[in-house]
Amino acid sequence: MKTQSFLLFVLSLITSVVSLHFDLDAAESTKTPYCIRDFVSEGQLVVVNIHSSGSIGDGQQLSFNIHDSVGNEYRKKKDFAGNVRVAFTAHASAAFDVCFHNVLQHQGRRLSREIEVDIEAGSAARDWNAIQAAEKLKPVEVELRKVEELTNEIVGELEYLKAREERLRDTNESTNRRVRNFSFVIIISLIALGAWQINYLRNYFRSKHII
Template sequence: MKYSIRLILFLATLISSVYSLHLNIEAVEETRPPVCVRDFVTEGQLVVVNIQSSGNQGDGQHLSFYIRDTVGNEYRKKKDFAGEVRVAFTAHASAAFDVCFVNVLQRRYSQLSRDIELDIEAGSAARDWNAIQAAEKLKPVEVELRKVEELTDEIVNELEYLKAREERLRDTNESTNRRVRNFSIIIIISLIALGVWQVAYLRNYFKSKHII
């Protein structure tokens, strides 16, 4: 039993680990495509984005960011920031979302850049487990088991979403196949009818000219 609990806690630690992404955003004079990092969340899932930027405001570059999903929902937008920014939001739809950065150079003929450290936490990893442990007076083992339980629920929900999406894609594929088949049958019938009409027309034409 002890080994099972240890194994569960070890797996939970591996799954819930958060890795920082380090970026270097060069400042440019002209507008260029933003530097974006994409992740995927399901509807109603809690997401926490932590951004740590080097430099200071007024250092000759304006660093901005926005968080927007692929269906058009914008969760946060901030211009000319430096230091630490924390953004928490609940996903409005099951879709990919982008954290995009734009760094505009304010001092001409300079080479400036900002170092970015980006952390994205979603689902159970984004919850404040210390506050939950204090509020519900849970033991450390109970907290870890709660994490595993929520992670399991998230995996099940994601698998159900993928299954439903696969069913929709399969239905779309079958519908497309039926339409292509029906269109092909119509084309074949039309070609046969056109051929028969051409043969009949030419036969009547040659008969009228007494060729046959």
């Protein structure tokens, strides 16, 4: 029992879950969307649960769009209310945005929607109850599987950060090398130009019998 409690405590610390609750006022269609950003690794499962108050036809048109920073669009829905569940697998390691746009249908009124967003990624997004029933696992075994998957995700994140740091370091070294070479070319060009000017002025003064 103590082991299970400890595992639950560990999971509560490292599980990737984002939950937000906010009010979104209805405005003109030109207003900038309200976006929530999170980061996801390539191949990682993401589940976005959205709940909105109100109803369709209440004078405001609520829409959402889920896309990442490299151009992949995962879901787009216009004029919705109530509960929406979106599950997708990330195509790339990148930040993704869940953007909301609430358009006022009738001018002169002030309307808003209450929105609740839950974002689960990785092992937190999996249906562990279904896995437990399908594989007939004990509760402790389920918790161990969760910890194992979370550990693998953390290791994957560290490897990604290491590879990214190496790419940035290589880019930085390449840039420094190019700047250094360019500086050498500039210095050599200035020296050559100065020598040519001196030689030209010397020949000019000699032709004029000044020297």
